[in-house]
Amino acid sequence: xxxxxxxxxxxxxxxxxxxxxxxxxxxxxxxxVQGFMPHLGIARENIVFVSGIGRSSRFPYDMNTYxxxxxxxxxxxxxxxxxxxxxxxxxxxxxxxGDALSIRGNHLIHALRRNINLKILLFNNQxxxxxxxxxxPTSEQGKVTKSTPMGALDEPFRPLSLAIGAEASFVARxxxxxxxxxxxxxxxxxxxxxxxxxxSRSTRTATSSTTAPSTPSRTPPPPTTPCCxxxxxxxxxxxxxxTRSSTTPRTRTPPPPSLSPGSAAPPRSASCxxxxxxxxxx
Amino acid sequence: xxxxxxxxxxxxxxxxCIEECPVDCIYEGRRALYIHPDECVDCGACxxxxxxxxxxxxxxxxxxxxxxxxxxxxxxxxxxxxxGAGGLGPVERDHPLVAGQPVRAx
Numbered sequence: 404x405x406x407x408x409x410x411x412x413x414x415x416x417x418x419x420x421x422x423x424x425x426x427x428x429x430x431x432x433x434x435x436v437q438g439f440m441p442h443l444g445i446a447r448e449n450i451v452f453v454s455g456i457g458r459s460s461r462f463p464y465d466m467n468t469y470x471x472x473x474x475x476x477x478x479x480x481x482x483x484x485x486x487x488x489x490x491x492x493x494x495x496x497x498x499x500x501g502d503a504l505s506i507r508g509n510h511l512i513h514a515l516r517r518n519i520n521l522k523i524l525l526f527n528n529q530x531x532x533x534x535x536x537x538x539x540p541t542s543e544q545g546k547v548t549k550s551t552p553m554g555a556l557d558e559p560f561r562p563l564s565l566a567i568g569a570e571a572s573f574v575a576r577x578x579x580x581x582x583x584x585x586x587x588x589x590x591x592x593x594x595x596x597x598x599x600x601x602x603s604r605s606t607r608t609a610t611s612s613t614t615a616p617s618t619p620s621r622t623p624p625p626p627t628t629p630c631c632x633x634x635x636x637x638x639x640x641x642x643x644x645x646t647r648s649s650t651t652p653r654t655r656t657p658p659p660p661s662l663s664p665g666s667a668a669p670p671r672s673a674s675c676x677x678x679x680x681x682x683x684x685x
Numbered sequence: 686x687x688x689x690x691x692x693x694x695x696x697x698x699x700x701x702c703i704e705e706c707p708v709d710c711i712y713e714g715r716r717a718l719y720i721h722p723d724e725c726v727d728c729g730a731c732x733x734x735x736x737x738x739x740x741x742x743x744x745x746x747x748x749x750x751x752x753x754x755x756x757x758x759x760x761x762x763x764x765x766x767x768x769g770a771g772g773l774g775p776v777e778r779d780h781p782l783v784a785g786q787p788v789r790a791x
Contacts, residue, residue: 421727425728428707430728434727579707580707582724
């Protein structure tokens, strides 16, 4: 990979309009990743962001690198091919809780087990934001949405457990609003020699999601940031020992959502259509 | 640069925006609030909740308040990037542009 030490955060901002709901945690994740990229020392033409479908998956539009807005849930498969064919590239997958854990969970687990040099960022907002608020695999039990008017019955899916079960060697969890911790997780994921799956939980706003950053192959899947209602992104990570962030969230910011089912939802944005819908139904 | 708090906030400081900000980047001065230009992530959550419509995207600040962009930037010259307004607490000073505003009648 060629290096260009003169890159700045601004160099990684595209000319596209960022289109998430006001207050969405994905904005914080985007800003953090754009701020982190110059530290990689990798030229923009050697960086690729591959996404699937969902709130999180607009990410490649907003990064001034190469990127691909691909098929629903298939980003890990496409990125696997790319990383194998071009080992000189820095390949990142951006996905969400619906995209990675529901639509095509199989691609995620196989990308994780193959030890390919990918970094998977999973933005877990615990809801389907793009389609206006149906429950997702990570929605907490009892959550009232358009598709679960009596409350979600299922136990929420646990991305980190899945990633560890798939033999991912780097799994981490972080929070969108904790920029320092998110950056640290990204740094650790990059330093990890094989795939890593960090996921960050994104809280707030209809377009929020939880994201888990992970490095693919041997690393747990990255956090996804769901849009709408939850946006916490948190990359974390030491190999096979996912840990919660030890940093305390800033005052006035919503606390990191608990991993336990049934935890209280973070505040919703007054200006978000999906959040409004959730508030009405909930 | 990102969102800017302009003149309507002076001597109002409703702080609804502070509650809404997901990254805690809106800092309290003596007479007005200020958005940290490097910590703001551009999410736009603050703009619709301001009861006096004092918050604008950088490119949309009305001509008469254009200087408030500079005020929001320069307010942090001495503070750097504290990483969160909650941890810092209120700052007992203002940018000269704000300090020079006539006191608003109660």
